[in-house]
Each structure stands twice: as C-alpha cells, then as structure tokens.
Amino acid sequence: MDPRQRPYRSVLYIPGSKERALEKAKTLPVDAIIFDLEDAVSVDEKENARETLKAALAAGGYGDRIKIVRINGFDTQWGKDDAAAVCDMDADVVLLPKVGSTGDLDALAAITGDLPIWAMMETPRGMLNAPSIAAHPLMAGFVMGTNDLAKELQTRFRADRLPLQASLGLCLLAAKAEGLIIVDGVYNAFKDDEGLRAECEQGRDMGFDGKTLIHPAQVAVTNDAFAPSDAEIDLARRQIVAFEETEAAGQGVAVVDGKIVENLHVATAREILAKAEAISALQAG
C-alpha cells in the first residue's frame, strides 16, 4: 500500500524495555507502533531496552503495522548508539525527538542513511523551523509532542488546547505543504474515554491523520474517531453520483442535501472513500 494512502489513525507508543507490552502490541488493532527508547525508558534501562527491542523486532509478528523506532536525542549519551542500532533493526522509520532544525536531521541521516525519518515536533525552535524540517528530503512524518511543547511554552492544560493551537496549526501547515503524515500528541488521562474522544475529534477536524497513544485502552476510540463514519461514506457516494449526473448534463455544480458540490468536493469525497477502503483492507489483511 502507498505509505501516504495507508491509515495512521492509531500510533501506539510502547516502551522498548517492556517485553510484555512489546508482545501485547502484536494483538492490538493499531495502524502503527512507536517503539520507544526515549522518555518511556528509564536511564537505568537504556542499554537493555535497545537489545530487547532489537530482539523483539527480529522475532517479528507485528504484521502490517508500521514500525517506528524513537531514539534518544543526539544531546544525550545514547543518541548516536541508538541511531546505529536502528540500522540493524527491522524498522520502517526512525523517529528523532526534539527536532530543532534540519541540521539535526542531517546528523541522523549520516548514520541511518536512506531510512525515512519522522520528527517529534515539540520545541519552540522546531515550531519556528517547521517548514524547512518538513521539506528535508528524508522527512516522512511529524509527531506532535504536546507534553514537551506544553512544558517548553509554560502553558497550562486546557481541554480546548487553546495555548497549543498556534503550534499545532504551524506544524499542520508545514506537513500538508510537503505531503507528510502528521499525527497528534498523546492524551495523558488514559482512562478518560470521553476526554480522549473530544481531543481526537478536535485533532481529526484540524486535519491530523491520527493520534499517538500511550495505552491499549485508547485504541478503539481513536480508530473510530479517525475513520470516516457511515454517514460520511454515504454522503461521499451521493456527492459523486450527483456530480457525475450533473456533469453529464453539461453543468458544473450539483446540489446534495441543500449544499453545492463542485469538483473539489468530489475530490474530497473520493479521498474519504479511498480511506475507508484502505481501513477495510488493513482490517481484512
């Protein structure tokens, strides 16, 4: 499947040190996994986590899920060894935390070669440099690091995430301009389904492809929120039919449910149907 077309509704972090969670992930209906060597792994476990993760990926069993390895930053003692280790792992993507500029990406690529890179977007400098980071030749995806971002910006938690809107918007603009995947930050209260759903819906409406997760209990709500609903699929089909009929009659504008449908709306309708089909294919596969 074309990496741009496949779903990224649910992207689950798993601490690279936790064998039980590494095993559990093989049974979870997530679209992608971030195998974490950074913040989810304690200082004492850093070296072991690298080996545990390498063995888990070599053993396989993750199916169609995209395998993303988050390394430690190059300003830590583990970063360079992590990057070298990823080259020997069965990973689809390497994820660099706290990316501030394209120089960070060049330093990583000097070790990981052609492996696609995703960037954690979670620092003020990263926000200001989002367009050039997005345009890096190996850049394939943005992950919002909303915890680090809130810390750096000294914002307070608000359910509407108003203090983060400028940053989220900047990264969305940069990612969309370059055709990247972009997934939203985590929702820390992993037992609060209602709050998670509200934040997923906000992220989906803003244009995120999906959301990063910290616990299996968050998967179902997220997959549902980022998939086209039955009503959206039905409307998309009716818009396409109506527009084709209008076009055949020599007109450029159809009307469905009292709203105009032009060729740009039809393009969106086709994207909705393609996304629904890609989700079905993933679930069947």
Ligand SMILES: CC(C)(COP(=O)(O)OP(=O)(O)OC[C@H]1O[C@@H](n2cnc3c(N)ncnc32)[C@H](O)[C@@H]1OP(=O)(O)O)[C@@H](O)C(=O)NCCC(=O)NCCSC(=O)C[C@H](O)C(=O)O
């Ligand atoms: C939050 C947790 C510490 C809770 O762990 P635990 O107490 O073990 O939860 P449960 O007992 O409810 O677990 C039930 C079963 O599910 C498995 N499990 C738990 N979490 C995961 C997971 N993330 N992936 C896969 N499987 C998981 C348990 O092993 C149990 O399995 P079983 O016993 O076989 O039934 C824990 O969930 C956790 O550590 N989560 C990940 C935290 C994390 O990754 N943090 C770093 C990423 S967030 C971040 O850094 C964002 C960004 O950088 C930013 O700045 O915002």
Ligand SMILES: [Mg+2]
């Ligand atoms: Mg972070």
